[in-house]
Amino acid sequence: MGVMDFQFIGGSMGSVVGEKITRLIEYATNESLPVIIVCASGGARMQEGSLSLMQMAKISSALYNYQSNKKLFYVSLLTSPTTGGVTASFGMLGDIIIAEPNATIAFAGKRVIEETLKVTVLEEQQETEYLFEKGLFDLILPRNLLKDVLSELFKLHGFFSNKNQHES
8 A cells, every 4th residue: 555645745756756656566566466545646746857757657657567467456546636647647547546525636737727728727627526527536435434445345356356267
């Protein structure tokens, strides 16, 4: 399980965060373990330049190997805020994507979009409930229900994984 901390430099994803998440995924791949990543990020750590942006590809590549070659189970949990490179990469690559109620989830912030594209962005267009209606997530779930729901999801995945192994 990986947990991003928004209280530390806005949860920005730089080379250290990218390396730690990649190592988590590689360890889970080697040990055939499920992965849960709790995302809370303001985006890429721009002070690091292109190294920061490369973390998106690095983590996504590790996840591709994890999900495609090993058929393992990745749950992405999006908290508020989850924005930028995290949303554009591993935040949205979960086999199951769960978002917290009323979370801000976006690639770019409201102001950046409005200034760049010269359009008006409504506040709710970057909130969980609106995005759920558009099909971006599998579930909206408050934290107090996570334990039970995750437990059931892992049981279900384990059932189908075992069934497929016996049929092979």
